[in-house]
Amino acid sequence: MSSAERLEKKRLQNMVPATVLTGFLGAGKTTLLKRILSEYHGKRIAVIENEFGPESIDNELLVQHTDEEIVELSNGCVCCTVRGDLMRTLNELRTRRQSGELNFERVIIETTGMANPGPVCQTFFMDDDIAEYFRLDAVITVVDAKHGMETLDRQEEAQKQVGFADRILVSKKDLVQEHDYQSLRARLLRMNPRASITPVHFGETDIASLLDISGFNLDTILDIDPEFLADEHPDAAHAHHHDHEGECGEHCGHGHDHAHHHHHAHNDExxxxxxxxxxxxxxxxxxxxxxxxxxxxxxxxxxxxxxxxxxxxxxxxxxxxxxxxxxxxxxxxxxxxxxxxxxxxxxxxxxxxxxxxxxxxxxxx
Incomplete structure (x- = not known):
């Protein structure tokens, strides 16, 4: 290894890794985040919550309630809600860490369910102070097995969340038939062949496998799922024929028009x-x-x-x-x-x- 490569490696090791956690409303992001924050993993994490609404993580986990944006969590995590701009929040975290006021080793940003992760990722490359201090590690996208097909059909942002992912976690697999899960998996694979797709039961996620993925590191191998490359074979173009009836939960809020929704190919954008x-x-x-x-x-x-x-x-x-x-x-x-x-x-x-x-x-x- 040349001295320039050694210096670069040392620089990357000293940077604070950041993970973007995304997924559509109700997919299970907050459940996963609570799991990360309540598990003892020996890491101090700063969480930036960009989720507005009642399902906030701080209800159960906070040691103290304050009006301030940044609050200490019970297991040595720090939580701040983005009321202002993400760039400002990251720079504030950087300043407070440099001054010794806050002590954390990594950052997790939970985006709102409706968000396109693109602008969040760009933040890490656009501001010099942020680019030198934080290292964007990966985008993790949570997809709900029960409502995933429907959500992808209806919501363009959900498709972008899949396209941006370095890792896709499929939640609620236990609520669907195996063939429905396989159809969803095949669809996700066509949309993004470079993200690994893992069914996840939030009580048993290996947290270590979600951190330090280096999805934005140029050095990491370009993994393209071999199943995607089998796309050239004729079967790959077949449309799905399955029934979405009854898959949408009571909180879905979609005006359903199931009549012509069932049997069609998914023309994903x-x-x-x-x-x-x-x-x-x-x-x-x-x-x-x-x-x-x-x-x-x-x-x-x-x-x-x-x-x-x-x-x-x-x-x-x-x-x-x-x-x-x-x-x-x-x-x-x-x-x-x-x-x-x-x-x-x-x-x-x-x-x-x-x-x-x-x-x-x-x-x-």
Missing amino acids: VGAFVFRSNRAFDPERLEEFLGGIVQVYGPDLLRYKGILYLKGINRRMLFQGVHMMMGAEPGKPWLSGEKPNTKLVFIGRKLPQEIFQRGLEQCLV
Whole structure:
């Protein structure tokens, strides 16, 4: 390891990791958060709650009630409700930690059920003080097995939450038939093939597996679920035919029109595709093309990430982006027996796969 790499590693270790916890209303985010806060895991956590409403975590866990935004929790956690701006809250936490007034090792941000996690993630890259002090670790999305299909059909934000995820936790699996769970899982996989999908019973979640995922670290391997790549086979395009009747709970609040809702393919606005090639990219052409794509489709590009094989560079380039921000850095050298190749995954809303595919092919040497 070079001295520059060692310094970078040390810098990352000293940064405060932050996890964004998202999921639609009623999926179980607050239950999971309570679990994290009440379990003894030896870590001091600052929780930023962006959830307005009666189901607040502080009712049961707070040691003291104050009018202040930041409150100490019983097991050495700190909780603050975002009444102001997230950037301001993070900077306030940073200042208070630097002064020794607060002591925490990581941050968890619980977003509101209706939120698109994109702007929350961008906060960590836009403000220099925050970018130098906090390291965005991962987005964890909770999906409710019982109402997940219905929610994804009706709520665009829920689709974005899935598209942004580094890890998807499926709650309430015990309330549905196995084939319904498998249909939901297949749908989530098509929307986001790079997130691991795990059914979760909140009483038994391994908290350690939710922290330090490094989903935003360029160095982590690009995991694309092999099931997604089997997408080229003809079965993958089949529509689901199952019945949603009676799946929506009493608090659902949806005006139901079940008559024509049951038997249709789920035309999700959020989807994913993978670009692969064994030919090298021309670096200048690629940079120009990606710059143009981001200008046009940036708001609809949720996450894109991959390994690039560039002409004239004997190591892989690690590349990723969120919306309109992207970056690349050198990775490991290609080994002598290794065939250099590009593997890129794009996850976004109504992305024109043909245009991306053709454009990228034109950037190859």
